[in-house]
Amino acid sequence: xxxxxxxxxxxxxxxxxxxxxxxxxxxxxxxxxxxxxxxxxxxxxxxxxxxxxxxxxxxxxxxxxxxxxxxxxxxxxxxxxxxxxxxxxxxxxxxxxxxxxxxxxxxxxxxxxxxxxxxxxxxxxxxxxxxxxxxxxxxxxxxxxxxxxxxxxxxxxxxxxxxxxxxxxxxxxxxxxxxxxxxxxxxxxxxxxxxxxxxxxxxxxxxxxxxxxxxxxxxxxxxxxxxxxxxxxxxxxxxxxxxxxxxxxxxxxxxxxxxxxxxxxxxxxxxxxxxxxxxxxxxxxxxxxxxxxxxxxxxxxxxxxxxxxxxxxxxxx
Amino acid sequence: xxxxxxxxxxxxxxxxxxxxxxxxxxxxxxxxxxxxxxxxxxxxxxxxxxxxxxxxxxxxxxxxxxxxxxxxxxxxxxxxxxxxxxxxxxxxxxxxxxxxxxxxxxxxxxxxxxxxxxxxxxxxxxxxxxxxxxxxxxxxxxxxxxxxxxxxxxxxxxxxxxxxxxxxxxxxxxxxxxxxxxxxxxxxxxxxxxxxxxxxxxxxxxxxxxxxxxxxxxxxxxxxxxxxxxxxxxxxxxxxxxxxxxxxxxxxxxxxxxxxxxxxxxxxxxxxxxxx
Numbered sequence: 388x389x390x391x392x393x394x395x396x397x398x399x400x401x402x403x404x405x406x407x408x409x410x411x412x413x414x415x416x417x418x419x420x421x422x423x424x425x426x427x428x429x430x431x432x433x434x435x436x437x438x439x440x441x442x443x444x445x446x447x448x449x450x451x452x453x454x455x456x457x458x459x460x461x462x463x464x465x466x467x468x469x470x471x472x473x474x475x476x477x478x479x480x481x482x483x484x485x486x487x488x489x490x491x492x493x494x495x496x497x498x499x500x501x502x503x504x505x506x507x508x509x510x511x512x513x514x515x516x517x518x519x520x521x522x523x524x525x526x527x528x529x530x531x532x533x534x535x536x537x538x539x540x541x542x543x544x545x546x547x548x549x550x551x552x553x554x555x556x557x558x559x560x561x562x563x564x565x566x567x568x569x570x571x572x573x574x575x576x577x578x579x580x581x582x583x584x585x586x587x588x589x590x591x592x593x594x595x596x597x598x599x600x601x602x603x604x605x606x607x608x609x610x611x612x613x614x615x616x617x618x619x620x621x622x623x624x625x626x627x628x629x630x631x632x633x634x635x636x637x638x639x640x641x642x643x644x645x646x647x648x649x650x651x652x653x654x655x656x657x658x659x660x661x662x663x664x665x666x667x668x669x670x671x672x673x674x675x676x677x678x679x680x681x682x683x684x685x686x687x688x689x690x691x692x693x694x695x696x697x698x699x700x701x702x703x704x
Numbered sequence: 705x706x707x708x709x710x711x712x713x714x715x716x717x718x719x720x721x722x723x724x725x726x727x728x729x730x731x732x733x734x735x736x737x738x739x740x741x742x743x744x745x746x747x748x749x750x751x752x753x754x755x756x757x758x759x760x761x762x763x764x765x766x767x768x769x770x771x772x773x774x775x776x777x778x779x780x781x782x783x784x785x786x787x788x789x790x791x792x793x794x795x796x797x798x799x800x801x802x803x804x805x806x807x808x809x810x811x812x813x814x815x816x817x818x819x820x821x822x823x824x825x826x827x828x829x830x831x832x833x834x835x836x837x838x839x840x841x842x843x844x845x846x847x848x849x850x851x852x853x854x855x856x857x858x859x860x861x862x863x864x865x866x867x868x869x870x871x872x873x874x875x876x877x878x879x880x881x882x883x884x885x886x887x888x889x890x891x892x893x894x895x896x897x898x899x900x901x902x903x904x905x906x907x908x909x910x911x912x913x914x915x916x917x918x919x920x921x922x923x924x925x926x927x928x929x930x931x932x933x934x935x936x937x938x939x940x941x942x943x944x945x946x947x948x949x950x951x952x953x954x955x956x957x958x959x960x961x962x963x964x965x966x967x968x969x970x971x972x973x974x975x976x977x978x979x980x
Contacts, residue, residue, distance in 0.1 A: 411800040
């Protein structure tokens with residue numbers, strides 16, 4: 388019995404792998420095969436494609452160098468798509484983060500029913516973009532949508548006290564050039580705020596209570612405590628939420644496909660929607676890849692800028 | 705006293721926010737159970753006057769063009785496959801990257817970490833072409849296999865496994881266990897909380913995925929629920945009762961999974977500081 392539970396030194400030496408890589412490889416192989424085939428390989432192949440002029444039905448790919456990228460930069464539709472995407476990102480990311488932070492701050496005040504609130508605010512996040520888009524198309528409906536119902540009711544109240552005049556004009560949320568994109572922003576904030584809330588809450592709970600106690604002794608009010616303790620210590624959390632939010636917002640697609648088809652008048656056409664059109668409606672695979680790579684580059688630059696910006700502030704504070 | 709008033713004020717504001725957040729979902733349910741006349745009404749009535757199942761019946765009647773049952777089955781097959789394979793494959797890789805020593809281990813980890821920054825859309829066209837070459841277009845393989853390459857699971861499990869004390873493993877080595885038994889009998893049981901979180905997040909992500917299943921399939925029989933209802937919605941744009949009924953059917957599985965397993969999501973995000 389003793390000899391089996393305590394192996395001899397030679398058997399340990401024999402079991403000790405002489406080639407550690409050979410031991411690790413079987414564990415790594417399944418993932419590395421998938422990683423190489425469906426992520427790294429396509430990443431390289433996509434770049435290769437972007438250097439070619441190729442329609443899906445063409446028998447051959449014609450090498451054109453950087454011509455697709457020059458085309459993208461001179462393409463008016465791409466420029467419109469990029470501007471629209473930037474507009475969406477600039478509205479949705481800060482608004483989404485602010486919403487998440489406000490909810491998390493409220494929950495951090497140790498209110499009753501915390502679990503209920505977490506579930507309520509996170510619930511939209513677990514829904515598919517298809518469900519969310521179908522639902523909000525109904526809420527935004529001009530004639531019978533819930534939002535216009537309440538706007539009409541509000542208008543009626545204002546008219547009763549003499550603050551509004553005339554009949555209520557329902558807002559064609561998704562059909563109006565100036566309200567279409569903000570409408571998509573509003574529903575996207577509703578859809579995504581729950582995830583940021585949970586991350587902010589984790590960040591808030593990680594701040595030691597003693598910091599606040601010390602500030603209280605110094606007589607700092609809630610406003611002062613927020614700006615002197617909470618906000619600076621949440622900076623890594625904010626950076627994380629902003630970068631994740633940016634990557635998601637730059638890729639906005641489903642809402643557009645289901646709700647607006649890029650309209651009215653191209654006002655909601657995003658870069659990914661444009662890529663989808665060139666790649667999967669027009670089957671211009673080379674050009675579509677160039678659009679995808681240009682977007683990748685934009686996302687990378689903006690994400691790195693965020694890192695620099697927020698990391699730099701950390702140094703000076 | 706003033707702090708108690710403050711707590712009340714915060715609770716009140718949170719309640720207001722929660723009502724605003726839940727209102728769209730309430731309206732979805734309300735519409736789904738209304739007869740057509742009440743849907744197209746000029747007043748916003750939350751509780752239907754004459755609640756009805758006619759919208760759900762309409763959905764069943766249109767099952768030739770909107771085979772909800774088939775779509776639900778497809779989504780269930782795809783998400784359970786993606787979840788179980790992701791747990792298996794990621795936990796193996798994460799074990800090697802956190803508990804075994806070999807040359808180039810950290811470099812490999814950083815490559816996988818960097819891949820997390822690659823937006824899914826960049827590889828969409830090449831992966832689509834590859835699927836076609838493999839003859840996988842419009843099949844379960846197409847819906848399942850590319851989704852297994854995502855680095856999030858490996859990253860999350862590796863971070864978690866690194867916190868497991870070395871002593872627990874050494875005892876097993878002394879007992880004569882090889883790496884496979886250590887992985888299966890020592891490390892995996894200790895990783896259970898992280899595995900549960902990963903399972904829930906992967907399930908939600910896979911069930912809700914939209915763009916890839918839209919591109920990778922084209923027959924009505926191979927659509928997943930989100931893609932199916934979005935196409936159905938494009939055909940019956942103004943039949944809101946029907947649309948809300950289909951949205952509810954599509955959401956019940958994820959909402960049920962979420963409510964049953966929510967503690968894993970919330971704990972997991974605290975655990976890793978990350979979301980899926």
